[in-house]
Amino acid sequence: MRDISTSINKVDNDEKTSGKAIYVADIKLDNMLYAFTVRSKIAKGKIIKIDYPELPLGYYIVDYKDIPGKNIVKVIFDDMPIFTEGDITYLYEPIALLIGPDKAVLSKLFAEVKIEYKEEEPVFAWKDSVIHYHFDKGLGKSALEEGKIIEYVYQTGYQEQAYIEPQGFIGYLETDKTTLIGSIQCPYYVKNAVIQALGAKDDEVRVIQAAVGGAFGGKEEFPSLMACQLAVALKKIKQPIQLVYEREEDMLVTTKRHPSRINFKASIKDNKINGLSVHVGIDGGATIGLSGVVLSRALIACTGAYAIDNLDVSGDVYKTNTVPNGAFRGFGAPQMFFAIEMFVEHIAMELGLDPLEFSKSILAKQGDYTSTMGVFRDPVLMPEMIEKALEVSDYNNKKTMFKKQQNLKGVGMSLFFHGCGFTGSGEKNIIKAKVRLKKQFDKVEILIAAVDMGQGVKTTFRKLVAHILEIDIDKVIFNNPDTDFVPDSGPTVASRTMMIVGGLVARATKEVKDRWNEGSFVVEKQYEQPDYIKYDESNFKGDAYPAYSWGVNVVEVEVDRFTYQVKVNKTWAFYDIGKAIDERIVIGQADGGLAQGLAYGYLEVMNHDKGKIMQKNMTDYIIPTAMDMCSMETYLYENPYAYGPYGAKGVGELSLIGGAPAVAKAIENAIGKKVFKIPVTPEYIMELMKNGKD
Amino acid sequence: MVKAFVAKSLDDCLNILNQENVKIVAGGTDMLIQNRTHSGIAIGFKTDVLYVSLVDELKHITEDKSNIYIGATCSLEQILENNLVPKILRDSILEMASPAIRHTATLAGNIGNASPAGDSLVCLYLLDAKLEIKSINSTRYQLLKDFILGVRKIDLAKNEMITKIIIPKINFDLVYFRKVGPRLSDAISKLSFAGALRMENNLVKDIRFAFGAVNIFVVRRREIEEKLIGIDKKTIKDMSDEIIGYYSEFIKPIDDQRSNKLYRKEVCSNLIKEFLEKI
Numbered sequence: 001m002r003d004i005s006t007s008i009n010k011v012d013n014d015e016k017t018s019g020k021a022i023y024v025a026d027i028k029l030d031n032m033l034y035a036f037t038v039r040s041k042i043a044k045g046k047i048i049k050i051d052y053p054e055l056p057l058g059y060y061i062v063d064y065k066d067i068p069g070k071n072i073v074k075v076i077f078d079d080m081p082i083f084t085e086g087d088i089t090y091l092y093e094p095i096a097l098l099i100g101p102d103k104a105v106l107s108k109l110f111a112e113v114k115i116e117y118k119e120e121e122p123v124f125a126w127k128d129s130v131i132h133y134h135f136d137k138g139l140g141k142s143a144l145e146e147g148k149i150i151e152y153v154y155q156t157g158y159q160e161q162a163y164i165e166p167q168g169f170i171g172y173l174e175t176d177k178t179t180l181i182g183s184i185q186c187p188y189y190v191k192n193a194v195i196q197a198l199g200a201k202d203d204e205v206r207v208i209q210a211a212v213g214g215a216f217g218g219k220e221e222f223p224s225l226m227a228c229q230l231a232v233a234l235k236k237i238k239q240p241i242q243l244v245y246e247r248e249e250d251m252l253v254t255t256k257r258h259p260s261r262i263n264f265k266a267s268i269k270d271n272k273i274n275g276l277s278v279h280v281g282i283d284g285g286a287t288i289g290l291s292g293v294v295l296s297r298a299l300i301a302c303t304g305a306y307a308i309d310n311l312d313v314s315g316d317v318y319k320t321n322t323v324p325n326g327a328f329r330g331f332g333a334p335q336m337f338f339a340i341e342m343f344v345e346h347i348a349m350e351l352g353l354d355p356l357e358f359s360k361s362i363l364a365k366q367g368d369y370t371s372t373m374g375v376f377r378d379p380v381l382m383p384e385m386i387e388k389a390l391e392v393s394d395y396n397n398k399k400t401m402f403k404k405q406q407n408l409k410g411v412g413m414s415l416f417f418h419g420c421g422f423t424g425s426g427e428k429n430i431i432k433a434k435v436r437l438k439k440q441f442d443k444v445e446i447l448i449a450a451v452d453m454g455q456g457v458k459t460t461f462r463k464l465v466a467h468i469l470e471i472d473i474d475k476v477i478f479n480n481p482d483t484d485f486v487p488d489s490g491p492t493v494a495s496r497t498m499m500i501v502g503g504l505v506a507r508a509t510k511e512v513k514d515r516w517n518e519g520s521f522v523v524e525k526q527y528e529q530p531d532y533i534k535y536d537e538s539n540f541k542g543d544a545y546p547a548y549s550w551g552v553n554v555v556e557v558e559v560d561r562f563t564y565q566v567k568v569n570k571t572w573a574f575y576d577i578g579k580a581i582d583e584r585i586v587i588g589q590a591d592g593g594l595a596q597g598l599a600y601g602y603l604e605v606m607n608h609d610k611g612k613i614m615q616k617n618m619t620d621y622i623i624p625t626a627m628d629m630c631s632m633e634t635y636l637y638e639n640p641y642a643y644g645p646y647g648a649k650g651v652g653e654l655s656l657i658g659g660a661p662a663v664a665k666a667i668e669n670a671i672g673k674k675v676f677k678i679p680v681t682p683e684y685i686m687e688l689m690k691n692g693k694d
Numbered sequence: 695m696v697k698a699f700v701a702k703s704l705d706d707c708l709n710i711l712n713q714e715n716v717k718i719v720a721g722g723t724d725m726l727i728q729n730r731t732h733s734g735i736a737i738g739f740k741t742d743v744l745y746v747s748l749v750d751e752l753k754h755i756t757e758d759k760s761n762i763y764i765g766a767t768c769s770l771e772q773i774l775e776n777n778l779v780p781k782i783l784r785d786s787i788l789e790m791a792s793p794a795i796r797h798t799a800t801l802a803g804n805i806g807n808a809s810p811a812g813d814s815l816v817c818l819y820l821l822d823a824k825l826e827i828k829s830i831n832s833t834r835y836q837l838l839k840d841f842i843l844g845v846r847k848i849d850l851a852k853n854e855m856i857t858k859i860i861i862p863k864i865n866f867d868l869v870y871f872r873k874v875g876p877r878l879s880d881a882i883s884k885l886s887f888a889g890a891l892r893m894e895n896n897l898v899k900d901i902r903f904a905f906g907a908v909n910i911f912v913v914r915r916r917e918i919e920e921k922l923i924g925i926d927k928k929t930i931k932d933m934s935d936e937i938i939g940y941y942s943e944f945i946k947p948i949d950d951q952r953s954n955k956l957y958r959k960e961v962c963s964n965l966i967k968e969f970l971e972k973i
Contacts (some may be wrong), residue, residue, distance in 0.1 A: 026735070107731060625879050683953060
């Protein structure tokens with residue numbers, strides 16, 4: 001039998017490349033209405049009065065007064081209203097939906113809505129902390145009392161998911177049931193949020209996933225807001241309604257990656273880090289939502305890929321009158337790995353040591369304690385991966401040579417990991433994933449809530465089941481999740497899908513295999529945390545993740561000495577992801593993730609001016625084109641995790657994390673100045689070359 | 695309701711222009727964006743429009759002894775592939791937008807749009823490009839630099855249209871174009887630079903500098919260029935600080951969502967240096 005990693009064609013290649021796939025905006029229902037969102041024009045204040053134009057017959061306004069249930073979007077921290085009741089906390093906060101059959105008429109009416117506000121001074125500075133965390137490891141702060149002290153501050157900017165398809169839903173009523181079809185990552189998040197908004201019973205809400213044109217975390221929690229608004233409108237109007245954002249609206253109002261400021265302080269004894277003190281500040285925007293969980297993941301990753309005995313770790317989520325920030329591939333880790341990778345490099349430079357040798361000397365090994373006193377239980381292949389990286393990229397030779405050369409070439413290496421699955425006890429206490437397999441004659445249907453957003457779930461899960469059962473993949477059925485049929489296997493996030501949900505599906509499949517001759521039957525499995533995984537959420541103590549995926553990236557760049565533009569010449573990437581369920585799909589994820597991570601590091605600029613996002617379309621928000629990318633060499637390492645199917649661990653987020661530090665270090669090597677913030681734009685490089693630190 | 699006219703010939707165009715109050719749409723790649731609305735509803739043109747992209751007479755690139763003539767509806771891609779067109783102009787077109795846009799967009803459209811960040815304008819200013827402008831009863835010729843009156847303002851009467859772009863034939867010894875965008879393709883310029891040089895007996899005979907996106911007009915200063923005529927090769931190569939000084943008062947960039955003025959100004963200076971290094 002073939003190794004499961006051997007690639008097959010993706011099962012949705014044809015429908016996606018031919019244009020046959022049905023996205024939300026493609027769906028047209030009889031008597032369908034369109035919804036436009038009326039939004040605030042100020043960043044902070046109160047609504048005094050709204051004057052709506054006189055509405056023609058068949059046109060409606062839907063606002064907070066129409067909500068039958070709770071006016072709050074159920075996320076993790078529930079503080080976002082579905083529609084504001086008068087308080088404005090950020091620019092373009094939703095006030096109402098304007099709904100009707102003709103978009104041209106809606107546009108005209110929309111322009112005629114007049115709102116009077118009492119404006120208040122908006123807060124953009126990071127001073128209003130709404131979540132504060134702190135934990136120690138070992139001696140904590142007291143380890144900072146001796147030895148040589150080194151301190152630096154690092155900053156990261158916004159990042160926009162820039163999914164191919166903007167956010168959208170279409171909804172309709174079936175007698176008592178409110179049905180929503182959406183471009184989403186988490187069907188059950190949406191369903192549970194809508195149940196709360198409508199005050200409905202469990203069987204009165206149905207959520208179906210349409211084809212999803214990319215998500216990158218952007219369709220984790222934000223769709224719940226749109227779905228609640230639309231569900232409220234459906235209840236009032238009782239006609240099908242489509243709510244699809246235009247690109248600009250999407251970029252102005254949807255969640256983005258949290259900007260961060262990370263302060264590091266280390267005490268050095270005998271050329272080792274004796275103690276590390278870190279404070280992470282992130283900008284949550286106007287509501288908290290997932291920000292606390294994002295902060296946790298950042299804090300837990302504070303040692304990077306290294307073992308450091310004494311830690312003093314703290315962080316704050318700051319509330320500002322800006323667009324709420326939320327989930328984005330990596331979820332706090334990209335910010336932290338940029339900062340720690342730069343800091344370790346800068347410590348080595350300050351000590352006059354070779355940065356890579358210094359990194360290698362403090363690298364975490366199997367059996368070492370994590371930042372939260374969990375244990376890296378599985379073998380850590382990093383030394384082997386670094387060796388290979390040095391060999392194929394000629395890193396050491398290039399690094400010395402580029403330093404001496406006139407032209408501004410540089411090479412940088414990043415070392416990183418990603419904790420797979422939900423942080424802490426989320427899987428056990430909150431998600432409690434369930435999967436179901438239905439065997440009928442010679443066919444098996446996979447019933448899970450996992451969404452194929454381009455990452456290949458439809459292919460890899462069918463392949464997994466077919467491979468275990470030793471049957472043809474055509475005998476395995478996997479339709480887009482519909483909450484009326486699939487159990488809640490959890491959201492499609494946190495690099496958990498193959499490892500956690502796939503692990504359950506594999507267990508269920510083995511049972512199907514054992515009972516193959518029984519005819520038609522159903523098998524259900526529920527997540528059980530491995531016994532050895534214990535985590536104390538409030539004290540940040542224990543195993544925050546059941547397993548870790550690891551990576552090494554090497555990036556070579558050239559900086560133009562006249563324009564300071566960066567050209568990435570080549571990347572080499574090495575990932576330990578347990579086991580690839582399909583090698584080509586993993587490499588697709590890996591190379592796409594690295595491109596997104598590199599771009600986070602040097603290309604993607606987003607900022608706000610008084611709460612208004614300045615790069616509001618794909619003309620001004622710069623993501624890399626094929627011309628900007630380069631040849632990428634990618635190596636996968638097998639290192640099976642006992643509870644993942646065939647040993648698979650997380651893949652989705654890992655490959656985004658190392659790009660920014662690797663490209664930033666490569667630019668440092670090229671220009672001979674220290675980099676403290678990303679994106680490393682030509683404007684910043686110019687500033688560094690004039691006034692930067694050597 | 696907006697009316698749309700589709701012209702099949704140049705006569706058609708000129709007649710419609712004479713009778714109706716229309717905006718001309720050639721490739722439409724900027725007009726459609728400027729007038730965009732929601733998906734699923736008509737483009738929000740504010741006036742009647744005249745589509746000219748089917749007019750065959752305006753799709754030719756020709757030459758005579760002293761000039762190249764580019765028809766107004768030639769697509770950028772067509773210009774890019776035509777060897778009659780000066781290399782520096784083709785270099786600049788190659789860096790414009792994406793292949794899909796280049797197959798539809800026109801040079802005349804980029805001129806009519808009169809954006810300070812219009813990529814083709816820099817080279818056209820450098821080359822002293824002229825326009826042929828027709829109405830039903832007249833044909834006139836105007837230098838491009840006089841045709842552009844300001845940001846999105848042009849010297850074109852209601853009944854007129856650009857019919858040809860005329861580029862004088864000059865043999866330069868060195869031409870150099872640099873678009874500085876936020877990425878390596880398909881992006882709007884932060885700034886752009888074009889330089890050209892002709893030497894005679896080792897002395898500067900003709901030297902030109904043009905800068906885009908750093909002022910409301912493309913910056914081209916004939917009086918500065920004239921100061922440099924007659925200087926020998928070695929001397930001019932060492933004159934970068936002086937030349938940068940000459941241009942300083944004309945290079946007045948702004949801060950915006952794409953870049954900042956410090957960067958734009960400094961890179962202009964650097965590109966003068968780079969050009970002089972190449973001499």
